[in-house]
Amino acid sequence: MTVLTLKNFNKLSDEIKKKNKNYNKLITLCAGTGCCASGCLSVLESLNKELKKKKLTGKIKIRTTGCHGFCEQGPLMVIEPGNIFYCHITPGDIPEIISESLEKNKIVERSLYVDPSTGKKIAREKDIPFYKAQDRSILSQNKLVDPCDINDYIADGGYSALVKVLASMEPEEVIEEVKKSGLRGRGGGGFLTARKWESCRKAEGRPKYVICNADEGDPGAYMDRSVLEGNPHVVIEGMLIAAFAIGAEHGAIYVRNEYPLAVKHSRIAIGQAEKLGLLGKNILGAGLSFDIRIARGGGAFVCGESSALMASLEGRVGEPRPKDTHTTEKGFEEMPTNLNNVETLANVPSIMNKGAAWFSKKGTKTSKGTKIFALTGQVKNTGLIEVPMGTTMREIIYDIGGGPSNGRGIKAVQIGGPSGGCLPEKLFNLPVDFEVLTEFGAMVGSGGMVVMDESTCMVDVAKYFLKFLLDESCGKCVSCRIGLSRMLEIITDISEGRGTHQKLELLKDTAQTVSLASLCALGKTAPNPALTTINYFENEYRAHIDKKKCPAGVCRDLIHYSISEKKCKACGLCLKACPHGAILNGQKRRPLKIDQEKCHKCGICKEVCEFEAVTVS
């Protein structure tokens, strides 16, 4: 393998592009975590077997890629030319797809996507509403590269931004360009990226570090996972450009151990980049030296916070420290350290290639560019989406997400994870923008958007987040450790029918103290989920406190399950399904009954009943 230099880079990338043109058909198979869980690997096996049988191996290129975003419909396949999109593919579909779609250029109707709103089949990927309404400048790259093949990335124009930067720019110019673009951190805080780079560049001390934060602990968000799994080189290129701008020598990717595929792909990518001379000493012969190591996290949410992450990188427990001195000045090993999130870094190569103006023309006044959101919960089309900042939540939930998944009305969206909040339907016309969402008690955060319908109890959601945060609190600050447990106690009281209005006031008071007296963002923003639910869904709290009822039928102490004698056909499904043996089997063919003593109120019987005989009140 030739080592790349600034001079031979273009020649080599042209050669790779030429090689790729030798194929006249390309099958792109999504092999992200979602599609793998849906069985795409057996589809791949069957694909290879069938091509071999038909002696087509070598004529048709199969590219296994990272996440395409539409995880709900997996396993996914796109055939080019033609942009034909097949979904929910099984190994059994492969022979027909090859003989019809590849050999005869016909469309296999039964594997096409069906639009749930119109019931019509759609053949081309770009015509599917889920994709049509998006602006996928980062996510679209996933489809073009095999994450384990650096050649794919180079053929798609990869590392050309690095070449441009090293050949023709000064570090200050790079920072200036990022500043002009208005790029802000995609990990939660929304801090200006260029300002971070600048202060790290100015800080004294050597060596300096560039760290990629892939410790995506927010429940409900998985964009960093998909970018790192699907296109690790774009992150590496972003880190290299940051390293050049800052003057850093070493780098690390701090990634969750729960993301094995992301760990594997970034390892392979680093190895390939090292071999080509894109990482290591004297990169591209231009004098920059930079290496990257992978550090796996230990499953602690608080390690997404910069100083805790750095403590963890040093092999210690992840406890944040006061930030009177920023980590850009004293971070890892007490040296200047720049920490950027995966998605932030993935934006950098495009900004360098296409210019700051290309990036900043999208978005709002203070929030520029596009942002990836994980759209999940009770919505038809779940998956990863990318839209310009400033898009309204209504557009995201209804146009891209296709509205509610099971006919029940959507009542809220939880945005920003445990630091964010629940916004009610009446605020869905708000644009996604760092400042606007914060003003209304939520935040962009890392971009998790969990849609909730009438079957979700907002008191229960608040309780869920408090439990989560208490579980993840490192315990260093008393306010966070003790405050959160008091808040959880109060909300548990409310959800179990012991709530009073005084307790609710105490909850609000405690929330304020936790927020004011905690050191890091985990504690500071911890009350958000609880406070937004109290603000926007006061009626639900009232029902729990005054009427001792849970309108959504979720809080177990306030509900009870029963079987309607009229509707029960005594089929026995619930009898088999109940994990606690709480269904009483009396006489044969007579309606069943629930033993309230044994009933855990899990609702499994209601879910399995085919006659809607189980009711909750």
Add this chain to the structure above:
Amino acid sequence: MKAKTLDKILEKRANSRYELIEVLQDVQHSYNYLPEEVLREVSERLDTPLIEVFRVANFYKAFTLKPRGKHLLTVCMGTACHVKGAPRFLDEVLGQLNIKPGETTEDGEFTVETVNCLGACALSPVVILDGTYHKHMTPAKLRALIQKTSDKSGKKAKKK
């Protein structure tokens, strides 16, 4: 035998205390948990006080100091899974296996753990059984999955 595994884990590492978490990850991968004698050895080899090794092992959720069962079932409790009824599955699993999260069944077959998000939210509710993701779970599917796994295990044991 245990010393040899640790040798292998430490082979390509800088053997500094910075590597502690990485080393513990690998140890857990090899032994399925963190055995005390290995932790003592790690403490010596990385020149890190034993108390610090235990502190790290206790702090991070990924580590367990108790041996796990033959099969590891991880139930995702992330927001998307919660909204779609994850607590119900936990009920199902726990009712069926008669254990609490973090515990192992008496016969050593199953360990059930919860995780705060697996990052597979579009497939919610999700569980992982021995590294394989299972999407859109329902209590019935989960019940069948556990049954199938323990049946297979039983057959293997009989053959032996």
